[in-house]
Amino acid sequence: MRITLEGRTALVTGSTQGIGAAIAFGLAAAGARVAVNGRDADRAQEAVERLHRQVPDADVLAVPGDLATDQGMAEVVGRLRETDILVNNLGIFGARPALEIDDGEWRRYFEVNVLTAVKLIRAYLPGMTGRSWGRVLNIASDSAVVIPAEMIHYGVTKTALLAVTRGFAKEAAGTGVTVNSVIAGPSHTGGVEDFVYELVDKDLPWDEAQRVFMREHRPQSLIQRLIEPEEIAHMVVYLSSPLASATTGGALRVDGGYVDSILP
Template identity: 65%
Template structure:
């Protein structure tokens, strides 16, 4: 399958590291003009430098903005008034006993994990609909349907993305624009390495720590390992293509079989 996205402009929120970076690289590799986003000029510039070395023929740009705020979303819109592919990837996570999560933390997770994507979609979806083509994706998680005891606030935000994505897909019905959610499973990123160490101990070699984490805390995984970011990116690139024109309003799983059910 030869996926070509030349002539399309893609924006990936929170794309200076981890899954977002892998998604941006995948879209750029497929030919899209790809916009990197992070909170600081330094992080954006560093990622652009790395990607330009990895992909010398790629068309890359960047914008520093805190998309957990309305001002940040406005900054991005001013720089890039129209995009064809929007990937709402920005998100935070971290363990916290649910009875210790205060109002401020609930709001912070909702602002960053949910409202960042809501704002960007509200900005860019109308233009896509007018032009008759577009792709919007929300990066959710297995935690949307299998709420982790240690991260209820995180799981709540990912559940919300399923509803938000389905609602926007209905708004875009019949316009040539698709809106979907990608449900990523436990994925190997720098942040997850730290999370795994916090959960199983900092004295184990990485491979042993990973196996113990999966066995003890994510036992439903059929892969029996963490997913690599590129494996999530491959799904996003496909959904961004013409080949996925009949997939919309869906919660598409790239979870390594972690969700123990035949439906999301």
């Protein structure tokens, strides 16, 4: 299959590092004009420069702004009035005993992990439906289905994101716009390395720490390793393309078989 996204603009939130950066690279390599987002303007510009080195002829721009704030949301939407592909990748996570999660933290997780996606969909979906083409991708997690005991607040927000996806797919029915979730499994990013070391011996070398983490905390994984961000990006690029025109309202898994289900 040859995937080309030439002539399309994509916004990837939280794309200065990790999974978001890998998605931005994948979309740029497929020919899309890519808007890189992060809270810090300098880091967003650094990510743009890095993408230019990776894909020399890429059309990439920085749209910095803290999407969890009204001001940051207005800045991003003001700089990028329209987009053909919206990838809601922004999210926060961290381990916390369930009874120690206070109201403020519950609200913060919901506002960052769910409401930023809702607000951006509201901002960009009308333009997509008006042009009869668009792609909305919400990056969810296996934690949406297998709620982790050590961070139920994170899991709950990702479950909510699946419902957001299905609901807006119905809103976009018959318009040529598709709305899908990508359920990412345990992935190898810098933030996850920090998380792994919260749960295993900090003195272990990374390769051994990863094995211990997967064995003790994610034993359901069928590939028995962390997923590389590029592997998640491949699914996003496909779903962003014309080849995925009949896939909408779905939750597509890139989880290494972690979720014990025969359904997507």
